[in-house]
Amino acid sequence: MQKILFLDRDGVINRYPGERKFVTRWEEFHFLPNALKAIRRLTEEGYEIKVISNQSGIAKGIYSQESLNEITRRMIEEVKREGGKMEVYYCPHREEDGCDCRKPKIGLFLKATQGKEVDPSISSSQELELLSQIVHQCTKCPLARTRTHYVFGEGNNEASLLFVGEAPGEEEDRQGKPFVGKAGQLLTRIIQSIGLKREDVYITNILKCRPPGNRNPLPQEIKNCFPYLKEQIRIIRPRIICALGKFAAQTLLGVVSPISQLRGRFYDYEGICPVNSLALGGGISPSAKLFNR
The missing domain is CATH 3.40.470.10 (Uracil-DNA glycosylase-like domain)
Structure with a gap:
């Protein structure tokens, strides 16, 4: 059975941009501390990492699909440079559009796991473990010291x-x-x-x-x-x-x-x-x- 880890992007891999805010270009994308190392470790342990992200800013006209593609390309390059590997899937629609791919609907999850046998209990526990490791390395405020x-x-x-x-x-x-x-x-x-x-x-x-x-x-x-x-x-x-x-x-x-x-x-x-x-x-x-x- 394939080990697959589903991750969101904003707030898990990169710094959360804020409520109702978006990362619109690469200069606004900042990896969270130790996120790259954690992804590399999970890759080495045999997990396929699938990033599933709602990106309604495209449908709202806040940024273009080309901009999102550039952010995604450079994110994957940085992950690869650090020894990790991931695939990225995103929904460009608004909630009111009624699509099948916007989380919490499972369209993107089905696409990401097509042809694979998946144990979802592994994915949820490992996702929490990755988030825990990211929190462990957090230095956003003096409380970390x-x-x-x-x-x-x-x-x-x-x-x-x-x-x-x-x-x-x-x-x-x-x-x-x-x-x-x-x-x-x-x-x-x-x-x-x-x-x-x-x-x-x-x-x-x-x-x-x-x-x-x-x-x-x-x-x-x-x-x-x-x-x-x-x-x-x-x-x-x-x-x-x-x-x-x-x-x-x-x-x-x-x-x-x-x-x-x-x-x-x-x-x-x-x-x-x-x-x-x-x-x-x-x-x-x-x-x-x-x-x-």
């Missing part, structure tokens, strides 16, 4: 329920795992109270590195880390996201409303996963509940 360990997340890679906290704390930074301190013990009891175990769900944070002194995340830190969370959501494809705390809820919803106005309601979360809702399960982070006892 003050952390002990980065905290990527853990749990079921195909979980229906995803918990998103704000940032690692002292114990999480020490162990490199999310929610393992007192707040984590409370979260475990919450998960058990709904008939699940920690290994049934996936747990992560907005930030992947601990802010010094457990201070609140800064806007630029959130901006730097949010693309990684978006990719985790895209890969895991949860049915429900439970935001734990103000910063998690506000970041996922793109609002500045106080948590008291957001708590206890369901919201649609669009643009990253195919089907999901955002459930603010109480809306208060386990850390805050402990603090306020």
Whole structure:
């Protein structure tokens, strides 16, 4: 059975351009730290790497197909120069065009795997592993210099329920795992109270590195880390996201409303996963509940 790894492009291989923004020319394309080395390693391990990317900027007239072809050609050349190999497939359509190739539809995946026997469980787990390695090498902000360990997340890679906290704390930074301190013990009891175990769900944070002194995340830190969370959501494809705390809820919803106005309601979360809702399960982070006892 062929080992195939599906990757998105923006935010996984190159720097995420921003919400509703596009990489329009090669000068705007910047590889993420260690992405080339990770691709080379996976190539050496026998994986066929397929990049599947929505590029609606073509249909919107923001850039031309020729420009995208040039970006793609030079990206492949850089990957090859570093010892890696990849194939690239993209959808040039807008969401409202109703095509079969725009993710989350599977047209491009079928095209990329035509004539091959594929185990999709390998692809999803390896894609998370590659993203984890990219996060490990991230140096976008000073938190990379003050952390002990980065905290990527853990749990079921195909979980229906995803918990998103704000940032690692002292114990999480020490162990490199999310929610393992007192707040984590409370979260475990919450998960058990709904008939699940920690290994049934996936747990992560907005930030992947601990802010010094457990201070609140800064806007630029959130901006730097949010693309990684978006990719985790895209890969895991949860049915429900439970935001734990103000910063998690506000970041996922793109609002500045106080948590008291957001708590206890369901919201649609669009643009990253195919089907999901955002459930603010109480809306208060386990850390805050402990603090306020």
